[in-house]
Amino acid sequence: MTAPARKVCMLGDFGVGKTSLVARYMRNTFSDTYLTTVGVKVDSKEVDLGEPGVLKLVVWDIAGRSVLDALNMSYLRGASGLLLVADGTREASLRTAIDLLLQSRSVLADAEAVLIINKLDLVERWEVGPSTLAGLRQTMPVIETSALSGDGVEQAFLELAKRLAR
Amino acid sequence: MSEKHEMPTFSAGVEHHVAQFLFERAQPLLLQFDENWQLVNLHGDPARFGFDPDHADAAARQLRDLFLGMPLDETIDLPFVHMPNGRSAHVHLLGDSEPGFQVLLLDAQGEHDRQQAQQQVGNEAALISGQKSKAIAQLRQIRSELERQRMRLAEANALKNALIATLSHDFRTPLTSIFGYLHLLDTQASQSASVRHALRALRRNSNYLFTLAENLLEYARADTRSSMLEPVRVDLAHLVEDLEGMFQPLAADQGLEFTIGVELLDAQTPVLDELRLRQILVNLIANAVRYTKKGGVGVALRWQDGALSIEVRDSGIGIAEELHEQVFVAFNRVRQAAGSGAGLGLSIVKRLVSQMHGSIDLQSRLGEGSCFHIVLPGLASVVAAPQAGTDETPALGSSRIRSVLVVDDDPDICYLLDAWLSDLGFRVRIVGDAGAAVESALADPPDVLLVDVELPGLSGNTAVFRLRAKGYRGHIVTLSATPTEEARKVALNAGADQYLTKPINIEVLARAMQAATPRR
Structure with a gap:
């Protein structure tokens, strides 16, 4: 029996670590060389959620943008979930992630969303304060991650998968 | 009235050439599926995009994932999709193939690489610019913090100066009383020998106490301003006598030989800042006695050609040549390591010598004793020339009181x-x-x-x-x-x-x- 599949899009400004998060989650690899993503990379992984069963996440790693243009909108079609990614060391990237979520609502009104604050390994240089995150947690799941060390990465995808399985 | 642009018509030959050119660049792969995503037919080279022709199911699965959640009866264009072999392709769903659908893949690797190179440069520049702005903001913050620290230090320094001024006054005022009354008692002819001896001891130790207190104040005053010189006629023989009385017993206790002497080779009375001169000598001799365990300490003063030459020689532990400069630095570890003391005395000596426009020279080797040689120019030009017969306390007088x-x-x-x-x-x-x-x-x-x-x-x-x-x-x-x-x-x-x-x-x-x- 084929596991049900859900399309998940990674959204966030350039350089926040979307591709690295996907690489860590899908292949448990990491490269510290920054390479701009052009277009989209699609990967999939089955997640065993226990009681609800297995869910296949089809993850779209979309090129980083601060605004959603027509091209990005076309990539979003059919998505059930969004992983919004911000870089903890760049507070502006958090505002971008929130903006992208609001823009995506025009085509994905009901998509589940989880906010990832990446680069936990550089926490001493974070501009995003704990009080800001506490405020955001009132409205959506917020998970701090490090693609470099792997901290929080599995948890972030799993959190979204659980919400998509409901 | 809007102008309508029409596609220009070309000859069949040109159109064929263009089609051939585009075809070669795009290397199209057309996959035809039925409504259940079963591969029905394909045209082109699947290997170019990373698909195994022998495993059509895998290719079908990957393409099906790509259109997950999308309406399959529409034409959908997905530019720059990462293929299984790493190449980039434009993927088009052609929903007009009843009852199934067709997926057209066009190679976009060249275009992808160009765009990626361009965006990479732009993104990296933006990231660096962000880091630069952040660094500038941090530098501003550090500068502001340094300014605050500077203000606090200036405030603390002002407090320190006020404290020094108070201490200076508090030390000097009672010492004025002590010295003055000692002088009065000294002038009383009825004193017995033992009382004179006691008074001499009191004067000597008051002087010593005063010198020690002045050392601390002198050190604390260092960064503020140079104190003014107070030139007076100095009785060097009397000074030498005082120093001998002060250090002879101390040296004798340690089993050291202590000699001190003065040669007066200039008829002119020495005019110097006596307080500073005394501080210099007390510090040098105290150090020599402190760091000499056997042998002796010799002090020689010579007043000649309007300048005072001082030599303080000891047979003590000595100072390694590479440390000669360090011993003149306040609180240096050289002296601290060698024994008791804060390492303050020689720094004071150097400063005092400098204030008196003199020079200081150190000759010493580890384990072979030390010799400090100081030359202090006289300050005769600073004070009025003494009148004849005024070597003693000047007589005052006139016809009226x-x-x-x-x-x-x-x-x-x-x-x-x-x-x-x-x-x-x-x-x-x-x-x-x-x-x-x-x-x-x-x-x-x-x-x-x-x-x-x-x-x-x-x-x-x-x-x-x-x-x-x-x-x-x-x-x-x-x-x-x-x-x-x-x-x-x-x-x-x-x-x-x-x-x-x-x-x-x-x-x-x-x-x-x-x-x-x-x-x-």
């Missing part, structure tokens, strides 16, 4: 000045504050006004200023415990003629009074 008004709030100092000035032939009046001084001086103008700066309420300088403003023309000598050039300028600007610092030396006072009341 001169009057002096002493203004000081310390009763001991007042009593002492009264005794000294009476001895010098003055009629003395005493008041304790600035207001009374102004009133008394205007009511009965004295020949000389001797006023302390640090008075309760209005300062002595204020009293001087007011008196000058009201026409007082007598001679004014200001006394203060603050030995700085700034304090001297303030006092002279207020209207004083002379500025003396405590502790008061009777000889200096006598000379000042002589200058104030010249013979007619």
Whole structure:
């Protein structure tokens, strides 16, 4: 029996670590060389959620943008979930992630969303304060991650998968 | 009226050429699926996009994932999709193939690479720019923090200076009393030998205490300003006697031989800052005795050609040549490691020598003792040439008795000045504050006004200023415990003629009074 599949899009400004998060989650690899993503990379992984069963996440790693243009909108079609990614060391990237979520609502009104604050390994240089995150947690799941060390990465995808399985 | 652009028509040959060119660049792969995503047919090279022709199911699964959640009866274009082999392709779903659908893949690797290179540069520049802005903001913050620290340090420094000024006054005022009364007792002829001995010990130890206190104050004053020199005629033989009395017992206790002597090869009386000279000698000799365990310490002074040469030689632990500079740095570890002491003495010596425009030289080797050689130029040009027969306390006098008004709030100092000035032939009046001084001086103008700066309420300088403003023309000598050039300028600007610092030396006072009341 084929596991049900859900399309998940990674959204966030350039350089926040979307591709690295996907690489860590899908292949448990990491490269510290920054390479701009052009277009989209699609990967999939089955997640065993226990009681609800297995869910296949089809993850779209979309090129980083601060605004959603027509091209990005076309990539979003059919998505059930969004992983919004911000870089903890760049507070502006958090505002971008929130903006992208609001823009995506025009085509994905009901998509589940989880906010990832990446680069936990550089926490001493974070501009995003704990009080800001506490405020955001009132409205959506917020998970701090490090693609470099792997901290929080599995948890972030799993959190979204659980919400998509409901 | 809108203008309609029509596609230009070309000959069949041109169109064929263009089609061939685009076809070769795009390397199209057309996959035809039925409604259940079963591959029905394909045209092109699947391997170019990473698909295994023998495993059509895998290719079908990957493409199906790509269109997950999308309506399959529409034409959908997905540019720059990452293929299984890493190449980039434009993927088009052509929903007009009933009952299934067709997926067209066009190679976009070249275009992808160009865009990626362009975006990479732009994104990296933006990231670096962000980091630069952040670094600049941090630098601004650091500068602002440094400025705050600087303000706090300036405030602390001002407090320190105020404390030093207070300490200086608090040390010097009682020492003035002690030295003055010792002088009075010394002049009494009825003393027995044992009393004279005791008085000498008291004077010696008071001097020593004063020197130690001055060391600390001198060190603390270092960064503020250079203290002014106080040139006086120095009785070097007497000084040597004092030093011998101070250090001979100490050296004897340690089993050391201690010799000290002076050669006077210039007929002119040495004029030097005696207090600083004493500090230099006490520090050098104390160090020599402290760091010598066997052998001896020898001190030789020579007054020749208007300069004083000092040599302090010991057979102590010595100082390695590479550390010669370090020993003159305050709180240096060299001296601390060698024994007791804060490593302050030599730094004070160097500073004092510099203030007296002298030079210092150190010859020493580890384990072979040390020899400090100092040359201090005389300060004869700074003070007025002494008159004939005035090597002793200057005699004062005139046909009439001169009057002096002493203004000081310390009763001991007042009593002492009264005794000294009476001895010098003055009629003395005493008041304790600035207001009374102004009133008394205007009511009965004295020949000389001797006023302390640090008075309760209005300062002595204020009293001087007011008196000058009201026409007082007598001679004014200001006394203060603050030995700085700034304090001297303030006092002279207020209207004083002379500025003396405590502790008061009777000889200096006598000379000042002589200058104030010249013979007619």
